[in-house]
Amino acid sequence: MPAVLQVRDLRTSILKRVSFTLSAAECIAVKGPSGAGKTLLLRAIADLDPNQGVVTLDGRDRSTIAAPEWRRLVGYVPAEPGWWAETVGEHFREWQAASACLRKLGFSEETRTWPITRMSTGERLRLALVRALMVRPKVLLLDEPTAALDAASEAAVESLISSRIQAGVAVLWVTHDEAQAKRIARRRLVVEAGRVCQETDQWPAT
Amino acid sequence: MASYIELSYWDLAAASVLVLIDAALSIIFGLRIHRSLLFAATRMTVQLALVGLVLTFLFAVVSPLWTGLAALGMILFAVLEITQRQERRLSGWWSYGLGTGCMMIASVVVTVFALLTALRPTPWYDPRYAIPLLGMTLGNWMTGIALGLHTLTTSLVSRRASVEAQLMLGATRWDAAAPVTREALRSALMPTINSMSATGLVSLPGMMTGQILGGVSPTEAVKYQILVMFLIAGGTALGAVAAVLGGVFRLTDGRHRLRLDRITAVKPT
Numbered sequence: 001m002p003a004v005l006q007v008r009d010l011r012t013s014i015l016k017r018v019s020f021t022l023s024a025a026e027c028i029a030v031k032g033p034s035g036a037g038k039t040l041l042l043r044a045i046a047d048l049d050p051n052q053g054v055v056t057l058d059g060r061d062r063s064t065i066a067a068p069e070w071r072r073l074v075g076y077v078p079a080e081p082g083w084w085a086e087t088v089g090e091h092f093r094e095w096q097a098a099s100a101c102l103r104k105l106g107f108s109e110e111t112r113t114w115p116i117t118r119m120s121t122g123e124r125l126r127l128a129l130v131r132a133l134m135v136r137p138k139v140l141l142l143d144e145p146t147a148a149l150d151a152a153s154e155a156a157v158e159s160l161i162s163s164r165i166q167a168g169v170a171v172l173w174v175t176h177d178e179a180q181a182k183r184i185a186r187r188r189l190v191v192e193a194g195r196v197c198q199e200t201d202q203w204p205a206t
Numbered sequence: 207m208a209s210y211i212e213l214s215y216w217d218l219a220a221a222s223v224l225v226l227i228d229a230a231l232s233i234i235f236g237l238r239i240h241r242s243l244l245f246a247a248t249r250m251t252v253q254l255a256l257v258g259l260v261l262t263f264l265f266a267v268v269s270p271l272w273t274g275l276a277a278l279g280m281i282l283f284a285v286l287e288i289t290q291r292q293e294r295r296l297s298g299w300w301s302y303g304l305g306t307g308c309m310m311i312a313s314v315v316v317t318v319f320a321l322l323t324a325l326r327p328t329p330w331y332d333p334r335y336a337i338p339l340l341g342m343t344l345g346n347w348m349t350g351i352a353l354g355l356h357t358l359t360t361s362l363v364s365r366r367a368s369v370e371a372q373l374m375l376g377a378t379r380w381d382a383a384a385p386v387t388r389e390a391l392r393s394a395l396m397p398t399i400n401s402m403s404a405t406g407l408v409s410l411p412g413m414m415t416g417q418i419l420g421g422v423s424p425t426e427a428v429k430y431q432i433l434v435m436f437l438i439a440g441g442t443a444l445g446a447v448a449a450v451l452g453g454v455f456r457l458t459d460g461r462h463r464l465r466l467d468r469i470t471a472v473k474p475t
Contacts, residue, residue, distance in 0.1 A: 046374065047461050047463065048370065048373065048374070048463055048464075049463065050459075050463070050465075066462075067460075067461040067462035067463070068373075068376045068377060068378050068462055069376065071373065071374055071375070071376045071462075072375070072376035075374070075375075076374050077374075078367075078370075078371075078374070080367060081367070081371055082365075082366075082367030082368040082369070082370055082371030082372075083367075083368055083371065084365075084368040084369070084371060084372055084385055128371075131375065132374070132375065135375055135376060
């Protein structure tokens, strides 16, 4: 598989130099203790914090792509997504296009008019995931997308993302759950105190 | 203007007894404010006496240079006040620079506009018109700009997640900051709207009453007051837009990131 995302010597004031490549239809699990810099790594790739180094997408240098365009290509879903309007529907440009995806994650048509304040943490995580998928990014940066979910919702989210991976999307997936890391990815990045190391599992991903 | 009554220094001395009564009350009730009260009263007297001297000088020379310098001095004091009211300031030169820029834009555009269209004194820079005009409007612009900047920085910090959520989905920095920008502009303009609604019913503006005391007919004084209120509204809007947009520009960057690291928090003085 060709490399989609290439990261070379990426670093911030806290994050130490990191280099790795991510292929199309590949998922890498990102692990490490809380506060180690996993979120900072994803933010740096999405160019949300000042950073140095070279990041390319399909061979195109990030610095030649306008930042808004870059973030549509490399979608980031934070662990605590933000909301700028009152109702759920206002956060989706095209509700109809999103509704198939939303149904898969257990939302009904009437969710559209619900206020965001009524949604639980887990519901917000899933809504934010769909919101990001609607932009159709080539790379997804997911920060613990199943952290606050019950088993059924977790399975639904995993299968939704898997279907995207099979369609060619490359994913960087932060997780604390060892079993999940084995399910979703063959390779992993381990972040510790701002340092990033690569590991490969011996067993094949299922 | 035959009806004008001049005040003697004895009149002022008599009126100052009222302040001394305040001080006495403070001592009797143990309020412990008599020191600051007397200090403030003295400071006010000295400041106004100096302003009287400066204005007398300015009116005597009628020079564009001295009028300009006096205006600049007033603007810089206003900027100092704007910056010191902020709990979160822009880092570096921006904190004072942005305030100065906005006040300059508002002052130059609005004052020159008023002098060239409505008032048309000869010469147009006649300090008898230019300086009082600035003095009446500057304080209101200052309040508006300070409020706008305060709301902007506070909201960007408290609503960081919602602004960044839009950035993450590919919004530009201006689109992502639009809700906060609107909120900041609204809060900058609200005091002007409120004061325009209340003027005449709740309060008689000092400038208008001053003219009436000076013997000008009430209808003429009212016309001046309306002009001044419009200048306040115009200058506040102009200055606040410049300040808030400048603030958004500074607190984001060319890669459309939110740069809250460019805010320094200070304790309000």
